[in-house]
Amino acid sequence: MMDAKEACGVFGVYAPGRPVAHLTFDGLYALQHRGQESAGMAVSDGDLITVMKDMGLVTTVFDERKLSGLRGHLAIGHTRYSTAGSSDWINAQPVFRGVGRTGFGLAHNGNLTNTDALAEQANMLPGLVSSDSDLVAELLGQQFPPDLPERTRAEHAADLEQALIEVLPKVEGAFSFVLMDADRIIGVRDPNGFRPLCLGRLDATDEFDQGWVLASESPALDVIGATFIRELEPGEMVIIDGKEIRSVRPFPNERLDPRLCIFEFVYFARPDTTLYGNEVHGARRRMGQLLATQRPVDGDLVMGVPESGVPAAEGYALGSGIPYGQGLVKNRYIGRTFIAPTQAERANGVRRKLNPLRENIAGKRVIVVDDSIVRGTTTRAMVKMLREAGAAEIHLRISSPPFQWPCYYGIDTPDRTELLAAIKTLDEIVEYLDVDSLEYLTLEHLVQAIDAPGAGFCDACLTGNYPVPVQVKVELTGRPTVTVAAGSAPA
Ligand code: SF4
Structure with a gap:
């Protein structure tokens, strides 16, 4: 009987016209088993990013009244167990950083292994880092160019992507990230793919255009009617905005070594989740x-x-x-x-x-x-x-x-x-x-x-x-x- 705490659950949806906060709520609810200490989401309507998070279960943190006030065309969400950083409100996610006239949110599943070195690079004094996720947000924020008065939102467009390309190669350990800024959501899986992350599609209807979803586990796609497309590959970054969906490889090839956590199959993942192409059950x-x-x-x-x-x-x-x-x-x-x-x-x-x-x-x-x-x-x-x-x-x-x-x-x-x-x-x-x-x-x-066959696993806790x-x-x-x-x- 596993009495170790689980990882975290991450979710993201890009779906103009649809109730993205409600979809995120449903997705997080399907991922509740991955983290029950805190829950949160960040929603963007293109101008304003609103973050709402608190301690407790998804159903404790959000209700209909709160969700109906969270309007936008994209959102990310998170359910948390504390693995690095204490179980406090300050460490609830998504982490948000305001940079100049814009900002971004980050949701993290995993645990970094070079936090001290990264904190030093970020010039953060010991004790100022509240969690490894907060540290990554700080490093990303430092990459954003100064907010010159004449700089427009369009000129900010590639900032988050560029910042990730700079920072990600320095980050070590386990991380499945879902990030957002005003106009896009981004999914990242570490070069070992320790934690799962999958991509799904919301098909176009008479009412809505096609939308895209990122989630720790495939049942979070099923529950909102999205179709499972594929698992992100270890070391892959997927950028989803109104125009397209792109895949970028920000890590050097020598770091790519698939090692999905073998305990996802034994215990952590839901039985109806698809991992390495197979249903866990x-x-x-x-x-x-x-x-x-x-x-x-x-x-x-x-x-x-x-x-x-x-x-x-x-x-x-x-x-x-x-x-x-x-x-x-x-x-x-x-x-x-x-x-x-x-x-x-x-x-x-x-x-x-x-x-x-x-x-x-x-x-x-x-x-x-x-x-x-x-x-x-x-x-x-x-x-x-x-x-x-x-x-x-x-x-x-x-x-x-x-x-x-x-x-x-x-x-x-x-x-x-x-x-x-x-x-x-x-x-x-x-x-x-x-x-x-x-x-x-x-x-x-x-x-x-x-x-x-041929798939790589982490089995460190066993070997x-x-x-x-x-x-x-x-x-x-x-x-x-x-x-x-x-x-x-x-x-
Ligand atoms: S298999 Fe690896 S990632 Fe999974 S619980 Fe064990 S040590 Fe952690």
């Missing part, structure tokens, strides 16, 4: 099927931990021939993560989130399929709950390999000292969780289940092979902070 089912072949065990019932463990459990049942059933009911009004900050509160959070179906479990040998174990606290509480409900045996099956390294690319994971698989052996984990057996899906089977150098604190060995080169892990 199918990949999760195949993970379960392959898991069933790895270490067969006798059982009476295969059950998934709601909700992301369910497709893999269905696959496990298919692969093993053991009947699938429900063993836990999830309170559907609770978020995907626990706000509770301590281990004890996190364990209590399981009771708020899940409740056992006693008649289905009592006296049975249950095979419980979950997507991952991070700290193990919530998994342990869930196992205790199943034992109390009368389970005769509990065989835990995990549809990903052991999570052993922190993520530095946009997921808020704990230090290594808190990652169960980093601090305990398999036998110790079995004992700690109080299960009868435990099996993790192998990395080879995980890649096989995703079924995207310690960080594709982009990161600052890693080596708490386990007591050594001081070290910089780890690409492709290697600290001892």
